[in-house]
Amino acid sequence: MRPAVRDEFESLYFDYPHFEAPDRPAVEPLRPVAVVGAGPVGMIAALTLAHHGVRSVLLDDKATFNDGSRAICISRSSYHILDSLGLTQPCLEKSLGWTTGRSFYRGQQILEFAMPDGPNEKFRPMYNLQQQYIEQFLWNAVADSDLIEARWQSKVVGLVDDGSSVRLAITDPSGRYELPAKWVIAADGARSAIRKSCGLRLKGENYEGRYVIADVQMRHDFPTIRRALFDPASRPGGTVLIHRQPDDIWRIDYQLRDDESAEDAVREENVRAAVSRVLRDIDYDGDWDLEWWSVYSANTLLLDDYRKGRVFFAGDSAHIVPIFGVRGLNNGIADGHNIGWKLAAVLKGSAEDALLDSYTPERRGATLDVFANASKSTRFMTPPSHGWRVMRDAALSLALTRESAGRLANPRQMTPYTYADSPATGPDDPGISRGPVPGAMLQDVALDSGFLSDRLGRGFTLLVFGNGPKPEKAGLAVVALPATWAAADIYGAGDGTAYLIRPDLHIAARWRRATEEGIRQCMNTILAREEEIV
The missing domain is CATH 3.30.9.10 (D-Amino Acid Oxidase, subunit A, domain 2)
Incomplete structure (x- = not known):
């Protein structure tokens, strides 16, 4: 809502664009992927597909961006995702980074917390940036991509999944038509039309x-x-x-x-x-x-399964999470990136369809982890009953004189989820005592020039220390670092240690002394293929 003296999209600081519905072809060809919803999650999904060379059509029923600030806090992990897609520069130039939070009870400070930060981190723990700007910067990249066709004022009103493709029923100012796609990513928000068409509901x-x-x-x-x-x-x-x-x-x-x-x-x-x-x-x-x-x-609401047939749900169409701990947008960005690289791998022929079975356990698992943390914050911020309120207020009163009680007011900011039990996560090596475990997100490290994250490839990357293997024709990039560097200590690495890093920056597997055969077997297992595809 806006003040009565201003129009619906008349902002004090942001100029909302107006997008017309595009001209359509007389016959719609089969698209590799249709992404429904041109908010941040949908655009991240489309940009991830394009990053890996896959075309998509991006649909939205609106004629401009979402209004208002809405989601404003972007986490370090989300900035790493944006960075991997080449999208951070405008966000960094506009956003405000922060590390600290303060809580007050009846005007007196009871807590000051600082999120982890340091010289090995390329990005700050959190950045504040209004959602309009996030959408504007992502849209600029979408508009510049030859692999993304965007259609505004295009409302999905139904779908049919025949097992080999999905036919979307769409209405725009020119009328109703059908658009076929091999796969669909539903990122159309909390009131998802795709979810409704599939007969699903959040629980x-x-x-x-x-x-x-x-x-x-x-x-x-x-x-x-x-x-x-x-x-x-x-x-x-x-x-x-x-x-x-x-x-x-x-x-x-x-x-x-x-x-x-x-x-x-x-x-x-x-x-x-x-x-x-x-x-x-x-x-x-x-x-x-x-x-x-x-x-x-x-609210803490989610689907039982983030996939139905050839349709995948991401962002608010799959889950609704409380704002406390700034997890909603960041969780959705990880959704779009996760399904984007996996669909791209299947469509490009480097992985079998079974790779897609890892999407729900990974991203639904991440949502449940969010619920476990956000629910604690929600009950503290918004006590659900008189009993909870009494306990919360007692803790706050105690915090006036005891520092330890003030820690209960910590919102437990968002952290990346570890895909420990995913079928797309490989083995661990008990010989490595430090460093990110398989399933965890990459730990960035400052190098002699730039950061470790700057050297990763578009697909899988093998991080090798010392004289470890550097397999050729394995479908991955190789980053070699001396075993004497500080990065080796952070990663618990010795001569021959290797980490396999997925396209979404999560660790796929690690070996104290890696072999080319072990790496190839692990790649085949993660990508659900019987033998290496060169």
Whole structure:
């Protein structure tokens, strides 16, 4: 929602483009992949496919980007994904990096936490950037790609999966038509039309706590940190979250009381009054303007299976996660990247279809891990019952005098999930005592020039230390490092140690002393093929 004096997409700081529906061919050819939903997750999926040389058609029923800040926090792991696709530069130039969070109870600070950071990290733990900019920067890359055909104002209203392809029924301003594709990635959001057409529904818990999101523009010199206010004067008994964003935009999330209706809470005059009280809480008495606002509740919902036939679900079409710990967008970006490289491998002939069976256990497993952590944060931020509230408030009161109690207010920020039990994860070697285990995300390391992540190939990469094997014609890139470098110590490596790294930057397998035959066998197992495909 926007103030009454402005139009629907009239922003204080962002110019929303308008996309026309494209001209269509008289006969639609069979597409390798149709991606439904041109939000961040859908565009990441399409860009990942293009990165690996696979064409796709990208469909969205809107005529512009999503409005409002929505998802604003991009994690280090997501920046590594963006970097692997060559997409970080505009994001880094615009976003605000941060490492620190502070929590306050009744105006007194009870916690300051710092996320892990250091000279071996190419990116900061977290960056704040409004979702419009994320979509704009991704869209610029989509528009520049010869392998992605984008169709705006194109609404999917049904589908038929015949086992060998999917026929999407689509309506646009010119009428209704059908588009056939070998595979479909559904990234069409929480109200997914694809999910509905497949007869599926999300399952899980709905939390009672409701929040208003309000974006305000103001010049304020407070640093870029995450602030949480518990039981502040502005919202007695409630919780307020505050994030700084580019263009002097500040995101304020404030909890509604049980006796406040959402309908009344989102009236402009009530939003302005609530924001004014919050700003007084942080000792700001300068000018400000209201940009945009919305309302949401915290839910933990997901599909039983992220695949149905030839359709894969990613992002909010597959799961809804609480915002606490900034996991929603970051989880979705990992979804799109994961299914993107796997579909590309199958379509390019380097892997068999069975590789796709690893998508649900990996990404649904990641969602369940998110739930386990985010639910703890949600119960603390938004107590689901009187008993939870009593315990939460008792902990907060104790935190005024005991530092250890303040740690309960830590939101447990998003961390990459480890695919330990995935069929696309190979063996571990008990002879390696340090370093990322198979299934974990790559640990970046500063090298003599740049970072380890800068040297990875587009597909699988073999990281070799010392005189380890450097197999030729194995369908992978090789990065060789001396066993005497500091990177070897971080990876617990000796002469001959090797790590196999997947295209999504997760460790596939590792060996204390690797052999070419062991590497080839592992590649064949992960890619579900009987013998090496050269």
